[in-house]
Amino acid sequence: MKKCLAVLEGHESSVRHLALTNDGKSLISVSLDSNIILWKLANNSMIKKYEFNLPIESIIYFTRVINTANKEIIPYLLIGCENGHIAEFNLKTGSNEYRFVNYIEQPIVDLFYSTSQKRIYSLTSEQTLLYIDVDIINEIIEKGSLYKLFPCYCQEILDIRLLDNNSY
Numbered sequence: 001m002k003k004c005l006a007v008l009e010g011h012e013s014s015v016r017h018l019a020l021t022n023d024g025k026s027l028i029s030v031s032l033d034s035n036i037i038l039w040k041l042a043n044n045s046m047i048k049k050y051e052f053n054l055p056i057e058s059i060i061y062f063t064r065v066i067n068t069a070n071k072e073i074i075p076y077l078l079i080g081c082e083n084g085h086i087a088e089f090n091l092k093t094g095s096n097e098y099r100f101v102n103y104i105e106q107p108i109v110d111l112f113y114s115t116s117q118k119r120i121y122s123l124t125s126e127q128t129l130l131y132i133d134v135d136i137i138n139e140i141i142e143k144g145s146l147y148k149l150f151p152c153y154c155q156e157i158l159d160i161r162l163l164d165n166n167s168y
Contacts, residue, residue, distance in 0.1 A: 015030070017057065017059050026039060028091075030077075036050040054085060075092060078111055111123075
């Protein structure tokens with residue numbers, strides 16, 4: 001029987017999603033209590049707790065080079081919320097950068113970012129798969145939601161991932 005190595009305490013509600021940082025040294029947890037917690041895995045300690053303004057269902061961790069001259073890399077989360085909103089959260093500043101709104105107000109239960117296709121895919125609780133082209137994010141912010149909708153006619157989708165040949 002395997003024994004528990006650590007219990008990370010800090011959320012007031014059920015943890016909904018976890019993500020590792022690119023270096024594998026930190027863990028990010030989110031929950032319906034609207035908190036984002038960054039954990040240091042070497043000693044299982046809380047590094048920082050961020051308050052978000054909406055219950056969180058799902059996250060994607062990614063980094064972006066902000067200043068190409070000094071190659072400043074900023075860590076971000078793409079957050080899928082219980083009310084169907086998707087937000088980009090800057091972990092360095094602890095602030096929302098953008099908010100995208102779905103045409104349908106259903107909880108976002110899973111997110112996936114395809115680097116090869118430059119698309120963000122989201123799955124709602126009503127089994128609707130949506131995607132957005134990253135190249136048109138500024139247009140989305142200005143005009144509202146420009147999602148492509150794929151109604152799914154199956155009983156239950158739990159996860160979305162890209163296969164090696166770019167099919168699903």
